[in-house]
Amino acid sequence: MRSEMPYANISGTAVAIPVTGGSLAALVRLPTQLPAPTVICCHGLLSSKDSSKFAAIVEDLCQAGFATVRFDFSGCGESRSASEASLLGTRLRDLLRVMAFVQEQDWNNGQLGLMGCSLGGYLALLGAADSSSVGVKALVCWATPFDLAGIRTALESGNLPHAMATASRQLGEPQDLAGLPPLSRVLVVHGQQDATVGWRAAIEIYRRMADPKELLLFEEADHRFVDPACRNMAIQASTDWFRKHLAGSP
Template sequence: MRTYEKFDLNGLHGIIRHVSNKFIVCCHGLFSNKNSKKYIEIEEMALEKGISCIRFDFRGCGESKGEFAESTLTNRIKDLDIVIKYISRKFNARYALFGSSFGGMVSIAYGKQGKTRAMAIMSTPYKIDTMLNKNFTEDLEKYDILKMAESCSHVLVIHGINDELVPCEHALKIYEKIKPPKKILFVDNDHSFSDAKERKRALEEVVKWFEKWL
């Protein structure tokens, strides 16, 4: 039986579409939110395959409380941990992480703990040169994403060949560091995956990957 739940966890707002204890946990990008087309679309695809989906807004984004200035990698890892602990308690969840852009960095940083069964990252950089604010930059300097990727496995890396923000080199370097099993896929799309046809193809690959490992 499918169920629909809106939740508020310490100010983090999100939506759970539940159909089984297999979960895709969506991690949006730096300036995005849970209602990005890719997350709504993968939610429907996942449900058709008997996989539950949770999408939420990190603090300071979308409907969640907090200031956007708090959007450090450390804080987003903490937010993700709150959400995962919730579905683990309530549903005994087996989960996979699906992160886009900065959400992919969050996924790698969290996934290095080895608790996630699989991961898919899109448009993900291994470093960010943009100066959001001093706190963001100083926090990010504490993390070595490529080093963390060495502790991750069961990862699908997807990147648009027309990505105007993150060069394909980032995907290749991350993929090189990840432990097998792993897969990399380049598609004809931009950073936001705005081309609907190619986005659908990429998301279908994500669901197939998670079907295999969840």
């Protein structure tokens, strides 16, 4: 069923996307001209849809003519829903549901892109590769890990209480991207001062992608791209990537 919502809203429209045992809190931001290609934004492990980074990204994408959807994964922000057996299983379920929601809306022109940061980038790659998902035309991942060894350790030790999506504290599979198929139209962005996810993870991901692809490393950027200059350049590069590979895709 298509949801009814206003077609123009400067700050975004709050929607609840039904999912097993509850709903996912989301913000939909629409450009002036509709229908439009849509970018779904996926936050990291301990973040939410309301981060200043995503607010800036959404603003730039909207100005470029893209619709955007940013949402809280289960266990984060304002989302309240039942969990699957594992963290990855729950969050991938969430993302696939949001992707399906977007394709049901008449403000979407059928062209779908994914944008993810950290674990959100990891999930965006998994979502794009999922054979049951709708087609993803372009993807951008920032500060994305190639493997989840650090998250697994923290999860199993109980050091991430408010990020738990499952009482069993199971991470789920896959715990690395070695088996990821060669996706195309992927931009990989990473900061070389990232102390959370080493920048060489970006190289491992990039090598497994198919053309067209691009690797963009920022010498001064950390995991969160706190430096304003680095963040602005990364946002511009991301918007340009979607403009080239999503807005212009067949």
